[in-house]
Structure formats: structure tokens, C-alpha cells
Amino acid sequence: MTDVDVVVVGAGLSGLTAARNLQQRGLSVRVFEALDRVGGRVRSATVAGAVVDLGGTFVGPGQDRILALADEVGVGRHPTHDSGDNLLLWRKDRRRYRGLVPPLGAAGLVDLVRVRSALERLSRTIPVGRPGDAPGAATLDAQTLGSWLAAKHACRGTHDLMAVVSRTSWGCEPSELSLLHALHYVAQAGGLDALLGTRGGAVERHFVEGAHAVAARVADGLGPGTVRLGTPVLRIDRAGDGVTVHTDDGPTTARRVIVAVPPALRRRIRFAPELPSAHRRLAQRWSPGILSKIYAVYDTPFWRGGGLSGMSISDEGPVFITFDTSPRDASRGVLLGFVGGDYARDWDAVGAAERRIRALSALADLFGDRALRPLGYTDHRWGEEDWLGGGPTAAPGPGASAGLHTRLTEPVGPIHWAGTETATRWAGHLDGAVSAGERAAREVTVALTLEAVR
Ligand SMILES: Cc1cc2nc3c(=O)[nH]c(=O)nc-3n(C[C@H](O)[C@H](O)[C@H](O)COP(=O)(O)OP(=O)(O)OC[C@H]3O[C@@H](n4cnc5c(N)ncnc54)[C@H](O)[C@@H]3O)c2cc1C
Numbered sequence: 001m002t003d004v005d006v007v008v009v010g011a012g013l014s015g016l017t018a019a020r021n022l023q024q025r026g027l028s029v030r031v032f033e034a035l036d037r038v039g040g041r042v043r044s045a046t047v048a049g050a051v052v053d054l055g056g057t058f059v060g061p062g063q064d065r066i067l068a069l070a071d072e073v074g075v076g077r078h079p080t081h082d083s084g085d086n087l088l089l090w091r092k093d094r095r096r097y098r099g100l101v102p103p104l105g106a107a108g109l110v111d112l113v114r115v116r117s118a119l120e121r122l123s124r125t126i127p128v129g130r131p132g133d134a135p136g137a138a139t140l141d142a143q144t145l146g147s148w149l150a151a152k153h154a155c156r157g158t159h160d161l162m163a164v165v166s167r168t169s170w171g172c173e174p175s176e177l178s179l180l181h182a183l184h185y186v187a188q189a190g191g192l193d194a195l196l197g198t199r200g201g202a203v204e205r206h207f208v209e210g211a212h213a214v215a216a217r218v219a220d221g222l223g224p225g226t227v228r229l230g231t232p233v234l235r236i237d238r239a240g241d242g243v244t245v246h247t248d249d250g251p252t253t254a255r256r257v258i259v260a261v262p263p264a265l266r267r268r269i270r271f272a273p274e275l276p277s278a279h280r281r282l283a284q285r286w287s288p289g290i291l292s293k294i295y296a297v298y299d300t301p302f303w304r305g306g307g308l309s310g311m312s313i314s315d316e317g318p319v320f321i322t323f324d325t326s327p328r329d330a331s332r333g334v335l336l337g338f339v340g341g342d343y344a345r346d347w348d349a350v351g352a353a354e355r356r357i358r359a360l361s362a363l364a365d366l367f368g369d370r371a372l373r374p375l376g377y378t379d380h381r382w383g384e385e386d387w388l389g390g391g392p393t394a395a396p397g398p399g400a401s402a403g404l405h406t407r408l409t410e411p412v413g414p415i416h417w418a419g420t421e422t423a424t425r426w427a428g429h430l431d432g433a434v435s436a437g438e439r440a441a442r443e444v445t446v447a448l449t450l451e452a453v454r
Pocket of ligand 1: 009431
């Protein structure tokens, strides 16, 4: 007899979803969470009366799992504001444009379309969920997105725009990311437009009460005592079909464990006996990117008056892309800015006052001096989070995808894996976190049912 049927490690959306599904199937569950809050990479705050999401924010069509979960727990969405002109601050020149394609001049545009089409074509050759089975997988994996762009003779503008995509999607520079991983990521999201678009894409909507409301309500629904906060799992011993999970509060025995932490965080847990070597390599090589966020909240979305959407791309840094995430009634004007990849390495390292000055100056370069005087400001540096290590998701370097991707989900005896990186659709996103939790719960239920009839 074990203490519980299943232990879940990590109370991010993935672990919480797994726990919820297991309970719905009649199994007893305990969730251990290292932080003193649930939600992991999902965290909301209130700044000058406006709700802002410091981590996962946007959802879009096709993200059925997170949308269904949000509906079940009653958290509504509203559209991301995108009417008006977008801004491009590029090579010291500030231009307005509409739609997804920035105005790079005729030659620049031709080059962008050429390279982008080549990337999308190549991404369609990658079998979703099995990038290691793609034709020429090892060769694709040996390259970085950056070396591929160079081999394609992408012009500098195209390279720099792809860097914007890379920082937003993975929190890293193109030179740091396995090409195979980038291609697979694009394929499993259904293409670049789906990944990046406001209308019809992954940035289409955001949560009225903040994304954290979804995690908080799922956690509440698990019942008192199920989630143990501030309790990192330090060691997992496996023996036969069961596990003993060790925390500072002592051992907990279970028939199965679901580890729902980012791949690199698997290294913080001691497994006895050790995990197979490929599983260990995966944890070493799937480090997270770095993506930080800034929010400036104003009494009104003043940029709209000038015909601007609030969306912008800049090569000045540290803020390289912005969105308008104001509440629907525009009772506040909210600008969200991302600082990622190389920009984040510098900016994350300076003190709070200096970060604020640099971030607001970047907004002023885009939207004028009024941007310097917000009612409220906040930022969040995910690279500084001890139990998360970065974000938005893992950014495996060259050679880390082809031979290791299957180890993301391959159980090791009674140890199962969840977390957004293990998803086969919308991995790296809120939706992937939820579907991965559902998949792991199914996997465990089947294993326990088979065990019972043996
Ligand atoms: C800046 C940023 C912006 C993003 N924007 C978007 C977006 O707009 N749309 C979108 O869909 N996605 C976005 N994402 C990604 C999204 O937030 C994540 O994909 C999702 O939240 C991951 O959920 P998860 O449960 O898989 O992992 P996590 O949220 O990382 O949860 C893992 C949990 O495990 C805990 N943990 C780690 N080690 C241990 C241990 N040893 N013992 C116990 N607990 C442990 C951690 O503390 C954490 O709470 C963004 C992420 C970031 C950081």
C-alpha cells in the first residue's frame, strides 16, 4: 500500500492538469511544488489597477486544450488589440505598417519571403513529435538556425527579423538554436503565421483575469492538502513498480510519479537508480532561453489616438517587440514589451531603476515621450527564477534534438514526464502544457489499469 497513487512534481499548468485528470479518474494524488505559489511560468500581477501577465499570456485558435480548460474553470479571454498601424524602428528609422510583414523595402521583402518560404517548406518535412525521423535529421540538427540563415545568404534585415522570431519564441539568438528544433517547433505549431499572428494566430487573445487565474482555479479544485507549496522534490527512488519521492518533509510512496518540470530542471532531482544516459543528456542539453517582460501602464492607451496599434518591432533594444494588452474597456493603456536573448543578458544584469529607465526609453523611442510617464511599471526576469531558470521554453542547441527528443516523454519504469516541452502540439505554449499533462495522466492511468489486471 502506497501513500498515494500518483505524485506529481511541479504545479505549473502541466502538473496541475495531470493531477486534475488523475483525480477525475478516481486516483489519489499529491503535488509537490518548489515555489511558494502555483502556476510556474504563468504568473499575473496588478499594476496601477491593470492585470498583467508576467509569463504565459496569449492564446489563439487551435489551442483547444488550454481554451477548454479555461472554459471549464470560467476564465474568459478578450482579443489582443491590433487595429491601427504597427511600428518598425529599424536602422534608426521609424516606420508605420499594417499586417505581419514589416516594410523592409522591395529587395528586403523579396529576401524575407524567399528565406521564410524555404524555412516553412523545410519545416513541413519534419514529422511532428518525431523530429529525429526527419530526412537528414542529423544534418539539420548539426546546424543552428543562424548557420542555416547564413548558408541561405539571408540578407542582414532578414537575419535580424528572424532573430526577433527566435528571441520571442525561444528566448535565444538564431546562432544558439538547433535548426532541427526550430523547424519542428514551427511544424508542430502549424507554421510561422500560426506561431506569430494576432488575428488567427497564437497572439490572438489573452485572459481577462490574467492567465494565472486558470492555474489558481485548477489548483483550488484539487482540494485542500493536495498541492504542497515550497516543497521541492529532491530525490526519486524507484523500486519495482513504485517510487519513493523525497522532500524536506520526508518520503512519500506512490505507484507512479509524473515529473512536470522544464527539462533542464530534471537535473535538480537526484534519481536512484540514475536515469538512462540519454535522459540525462536531454536534461543537460535542453536549457531554457531567456525572455523577460516589461509592462508600462498608462491612464489611457494614448498611442491609439495617433492611429497606432501598440504593436512594434525594434532593433534598438532592449525592448525588441511590444503589444497592447490594455483591458477591453480601455480603462487603462497597457504596453507589454519583451526583452530576450542577447538583450536580456545585458538588461537582466542591471538594477531595477536602470532597467526601468532603459525599458521606458525604448518605449519612448517608439511611442513618444508620453511613454516615459506611466502610472505604473513592472518587469519580470525569468532567467532569475531559481526553479525555472528562464523561458519561455527550452532552447536546445545544435545536436540536442535528433537523438534526444524521444526521451522527453519516454517513461523510465514508474517515472513519467509532462511539461509543455513534452507536447506534440503547441509545445512551449500554455496549450502544450495542458495537453502534456493530459497525456501523462492517460499514460499513468493505462499503466495502473494494466498493472491491476496482471
Ligand atoms: C516570458 C514568457 C512569456 C510567455 N508567453 C507565452 C504566451 O504568450 N503564450 C503561451 O502559450 N505560452 C507562453 N509562455 C510559455 C508558457 O508560460 C509555458 O509553456 C507554460 O506555462 C509551461 O507550463 P509547465 O507546467 O509545462 O511548466 P512550468 O510552468 O515551468 O511549471 C513547472 C513547475 O515545476 C516546479 N518545479 C521545478 N523543479 C521542481 C522540483 N524539483 N520540485 C517541485 N517543483 C519543481 C517549478 O517551480 C514550476 O512551478 C511564456 C513563458 C514565459 C516565461
